[in-house]
Amino acid sequence: MYKQGLELHTTELEPVLKTLSKPHAEAIRKRVIILNHTVRGRTKIRSKRKPDIRDVFRDFDESSTGTRSRSATPDSLDSIQVDDVWGTSSIPNFVRIFEENGESNTKATQHSQKKHLKQKVRRTPSAPIKSGLSPDIFRGSNMRCDIPLHSTHGVELVGYSRIGTINLARGRSGSDPACSVGAPRGERLRNVNSENNTSDDSSDDCINKLNKNYKQISKSDNECPENLLMTGDVISFENICRDTCGPDEVEDLSPSQKQYLDIVLLSEIEIKRLQSIIWLELATIFDRNKISLDRRKPYKRRRKEEGNLFGVSLSALIRRDQQITGTDSNLVPLFLENLLAEITLRGSTEEGILRIAGNRQKTEALYNELESIFYLKFENMDTFFSNYTVHELSALLKRWLRELPQPLLTNELVQLFYQCHKLSSLDQKKAFSLLCQLLPHENRNTFRALLRFLSNIIHLQNENKMNLHNVATIIAPSFFPPQNVHPIDKNSIEEQVKMAAICCRLTNVLITRGEKLFQVPKNLITESKSKKKIMRKKKFFQLEVMENSNENTAISTLINEESKTKNHVHHTVV
């Protein structure tokens, strides 16, 4: 529909939404608004109409009839829009009005926001109004978000995307006092700290010192107290681990009393069908925590996969396995299965397994040999492996993971996995599960096999000294490869260490969750089954939104550049 330059009518939307749970409906509504906005933007660009005074007044008419014009008075809106059309700069003025009229938006406006606004508003008045977003659309909503809803299109939509974008930027910068995750955790952290003064946590101490020292050295005390609190927050790795484990486990089960079904019991078709509802659920969680759901476009770099084992995609490896063995694979590469089995067999009680590096020359030799012979002699791999120590094998495992052309958690999702660090621990667990269920089948099975392997090693920590912390620290860079997850400023050691710590903490949670990550809540399954029809409809939306955002990279890029948030393209996804 958007292809014809039409917007989605609310009336069309409502029957679909009625069948969904409230939070889901809300998530869809928001995205439809964005979609409509983008569509409107595009039609405008296409038609390239010059500003027409009649349009301004049409806008004006609309706004005054809107029952929900809670904030801006028609007068103020009118004047702003006229001003804008004629190119004068009343924007700061507008922003003030916008804020005075309050809503619950307490965030300080930033300069970039204003620019962003300016761009948007300027376009709006000339927009041909194809389908008035009737105020009805907001009646059913439970207004949980503090997004100002104005009935004039421009203002209302700008309001939404503005907040969305800014949240992302400020949340990431780690200095947003309004960030819902940081503050309470920080408080808890302090409590924990005072309770655990005796703990010998030297490395964390040092990292904290690093932050302080950094300030001394650079002598540019730009950091505000919140910033310090935040950095201390994320870096104090173990405290947070202590903090997030335990009581939540109980919490996890009691309120929902959900039943779960292991994902292996579902057919591919069922899983496919689940995808959209999972995305929806995920969007809801992210919205609730005011984190924008950034979905990366699947990687399209056409790099020739030259190797036999290393640097080859999971799917290619599995295809090859099937060709050679002639049997159906369980979608975990044969090589990995062999390797994990060997390490488990010989090394799970070895002190420092995974941590201790093997001999580099030997590892290199092993690497080269495997590249050339694995698919020739894969049956007697055991004897081959026995020439090497377990430490060389574990080095190989890490290397194989790092050299995958795509990270195990996929290009598309790895950033979302990372973003989960901003979620509250309960939501984080949910989101992790959802994300794992969104992984492609082979990635999911491989990841699961790896997690099992890791928890087995942790299980034997009395012998191998590899506790959860150690294993997570060692393996985190393989799950969150630095080339995919890295700070904007690669030269900031502080940022790098902070991100490294976050990745370790997330890996910690992933390993702890283990099998629970792959349990699908039954209610989602029933929802997906009972609403096939609707799902089709929603898929349609999803497609639209996705295509739309893909095709509109120019626009989104523009938006992103203006708000100076991030260097990647914002995709909205239902």
Place this chain on the structure above:
Amino acid sequence: MASRKKSLLKVIILGDSSVGKTSLMNQYVNKRFSNQYKATIGADFCTKEVVVNDRVVTMQIWDTAGQERFQSLGVAFYRGADCCVLVYDVTAPNSFKNLDSWRDEFLIQASPRDPEHFPFVVLGNKVDLDNRQVSTRRAQQWCQSKNDIPYYETSAKEGINVELAFQTIAKNALEQEAEADVVNDFPDQIILNSQNNRPGNPDNCQC
């Protein structure tokens, strides 16, 4: 003393996982040893004031994670280093063999002005343990072949040679700073130190 010497020295500790980098730093800075088996995340640093040739300088000691991650820290991390400490575990031959690649890695990433003469110090750690596998001679030979790198055998647990080793590190780091200056008695002291090293060895044999 030349006035242009800075009073902050950046020292980087490198080596395989679990050779005792963090422990050495802790022993030197805090005089503490923890039996905890704990992998380091990313990087730590500590500072300590030392007196070298009647001058107070602040040593900033950077401890790295031996895990592969650390390769991603890269250039920013190594930049401006005044001395690089290579640590291996005398009970783990591989950690000794890997010294070569650690040294190369450092020289590539930090790209110091004069790689041939950049001050390294090699520490063979864990000499308190019985199951020693890398002989002192072997280590010394390697150090000599690399332009006479000073070599110490240490125990972070017992505090053996730690103070002495870091004194040398501080001196050599300071010397790196003073490179452009008139050569004073520093070079002699390197020789002195490598001699000091030999009487240190009988200590280890007692264990």
